[in-house]
Amino acid sequence: DTAVSQTPKYLVTQMGNDKSIKCEQNLGHDTMYWYKQDSKKFLKIMFSYNNKELIINETVPNRFSPKSPDKAHLNLHINSLELGDSAVYFCASSPGLAGGTYEQYFGPGTRLTVT
């Protein structure tokens, strides 16, 4: 069983379109995250939700909107896609809210290409 899954794994779209990436975890974790890995492999957190509540919101354009319908799902919707949005987007989850060496379990990533 896949612990953290993302769909789709690859997404190619044109500038200006709106797209969503879905994430699901079956680990029973309370906290979920979105990270962006750019073309230079640099990983940066975008958002974090704990039990459907937004707890981390980094400086991300408001074209990006996370949505958590329940604690097992965290989706990422992106409006008006730009070339600079091309990246690999990782979903992750962890059991705790803060503190502790809680391991973050990562999904396989979604490679988004904007043309």
Place this chain on the structure above:
Amino acid sequence: AQTVTQSQPEMSVQEAETVTLSCTYDTSESDYYLFWYKQPPSRQMILVIRQEAYKQQNATENRFSVNFQKAAKSFSLKISDSQLGDAAMYFCAYKGGATNKLIFGTGTLLAVQP
């Protein structure tokens, strides 16, 4: 703000040899945690090892061990008996005690030569 620096963009090691990847960090927090993640070509992020800042003993996981120097804010990863499957990008990451936000370094690409 906390930062993580990996000064070696690329490293190479012969199979069965030992290699050390460097990581330094900057923080004013006293409570924090450090991690090494591995990202093979499959791009899956895999936790290699973790260290609590309050523990003086260096963490070890089979062939992987760390040299944690708290005063120097250094957290290097040693891979012993390197195997072909160790070839990957390695990321050092920091997490403060009051948050679950991981701050990553820029990564070190490790090649393992047969």
